Ligand SMILES: Nc1ncnc2c1ncn2[C@@H]1O[C@H](COP(=O)(O)OP(=O)(O)OP(=O)(O)O)[C@@H](O)[C@H]1O
């Protein structure tokens with residue numbers, strides 16, 4: 103069969119050299135992911151046999167169980183966590199990315215790059231541990247606020263949604279900064295110069311040129327922040343300490359504490375569909391808004 | 398900004414653009430040496446020079462995107478050295494068009510009217526007028542990416558014109574276009590510019606473009622304006638060796654000046670060449686000089702004639718209406734000269750020929766000057 107492979111390579115070489123070569127690992131990965139999803143899918147449709155790791159026969163019972171208040175609450179909590187994290191990350195990340203791309207001082211640019219990138223190399227667990235130290239009753243935040251007399255009693259940040267959001271924003275910020283910076287750096291400077299020559303001041307240029315052109319990048323960054331938060335496990339588990347139940351912590355609990363694999367599978371699947379739905383709505387909505395901006 | 402302390406006569410005497418000793422450095426490297434220039438109303442001035450000579454820098458200073466280190470800049474009566482770009486009322490056209498990709502053609506053109514708060518009705522009429530000026534009335538609702546390079550550049554021109562700018566700045570606007578399109582765009586721009594009487598500063602490093610379009614050309618090199626003059630002056634009486642070699646084809650010969658009995662003669666490689674006395678005063682020049690002769694000032698003659706400079710045919714290039722000859726010549730600065738043979742006599746490589754220089758219109762420079 104060597105000749106058919108050759109023919110394939112020659113055909114693709116003519117337009118995009120090495121495309122076939124580069125695509126093959128991607129295909130392998132895609133196949134594994136699809137296989138895993140199919141496995142989860144079939145698990146989610148099997149009955150739970152208490153005391154056994156082997157699933158029972160076909161049923162759609164698992165999805166009905168998901169309608170119970172405990173699970174509905176987890177969906178809501180997860181959505182709110184994702185929403186606030188994505189929003190706050192965007193608000194914090196945009197100015198930083200803007201400064202990183204546009205600052206004339208290489209010190210500012212390098213400083214932002216390094217401080218925003220280094221947390222990426224630490225991993226979620228270590229970062230969450232640091233946040234536990236910062237957020238705790240004897241943590242830096244409480245100590246400072248107490249000393250300054252802003253508060254008279256330590257505020258509880260550990261085991262709260264606020265605490266989890268703070269840690270998740272920090273967790274998501276690097277990727278958001280990088281994505282927004284990439285989007286901003288692709289905007290042609292001459293566009294802003296042209297706008298200025300046509301009489302637009304800085305604020306006007308920002309809202310009529312820079313922001314609309316950065317929007318696709320902002321949408322992508324927000325979507326990424328949303329799905330990162332959705333899949334975060336260590337942070338809600340450790341900082342939430344069981345008080346903040348998200349879909350991922352529930353999947354873990356159901357699957358690995360109760361060993362109800364079919365329910366864990368259906369919960370995972372429902373979570374996946376939930377994210378896809380939210381992100382699709384978000385993207386469609388943003389496109390509508392962009393269209394409005396055109397006229 | 399007010400002009401009440403000036404007489405009205407004085408005001409109207411002001412050029413459209415006046416650059417008074419403006420300089421600019423990036424760090425320690427000077428990008429623009431002190432520059433003085435006056436651009437008349439309705440004039441088409443071209444900044445011509447090799448890459449990195451500071452053309453864009455000067456344009457950015459005029460537009461206000463760069464702040465001058467020293468010197469002052471006037472637009473009409475107004476001192477604008479400290480005025481930010483969006484208050485300078487300048488139209489700019491960039492090499493890469495710089496159209497807003499998220500806006501339609503009409504919205505692009507309308508942009509400058511919106512920032513000025515021009516009423517909708519008037520704005521619509523002016524956009525239409527500007528688009529018809531560049532022959533794009535039917536493209537109003539297209540997005541820039543749906544148009545060709547030439548069309549995009551015409552939109553950019555319309556967008557800059559619609560605000561009725563005090564000065565139009567163009568930074569190598571046609572260099573991304575292919576040759577034929579470039580020529581037709583040049584003609585179109587020149588037509589529009591003349592029709593509107595628009596003061597225009599045009600940047601190019603294409604000398605043909607500069608010669609064919611400009612009222613005046615400013616030749617720049619290494620941050621310095623070398624010569625400002627009409628295309629004819631620049632071509633026929635270049636101020637220095639750089640200008641002579643940068644604009645048009647030039648053959649350079651090493652020579653010595655000999656003056657006797659009121660007559661000036663050049664000694665080129667041992668051959669004595671008579672030149673007319675309309676040249677620069679010989680006493681202004683050192684005795685060792687460089688003679689710059691355009692190809693059309695060189696003619697072929699027999700190698701035996703006493704005033705002919707000896708040379709050998711090295712390359713023959715048939716060009717249709719003429720034949721381009723490259724000759725090896727010891728007296729030439731680069732060892733080689735180029736000329737056009739309209740008679741298309743068939744020379745062969747290795748033929749010994751003589752070059753005779755025109756007696757009028759030769760340019761003579763001191764030999765220590767920079768060659769472009
Ligand atoms: N922002 C900058 N920082 C540092 N140096 C600069 C900057 N902009 C330009 N220069 C330098 O200033 C000099 C003049 O640059 P400029 O862009 O004006 O050249 P140019 O004549 O427009 O060249 P080209 O024909 O290639 O566009 C160059 O040597 C360039 O390297």
Ligand SMILES: [Mg+2]
Pocket residue numbers: 452453454568
């Ligand atoms: Mg330039």
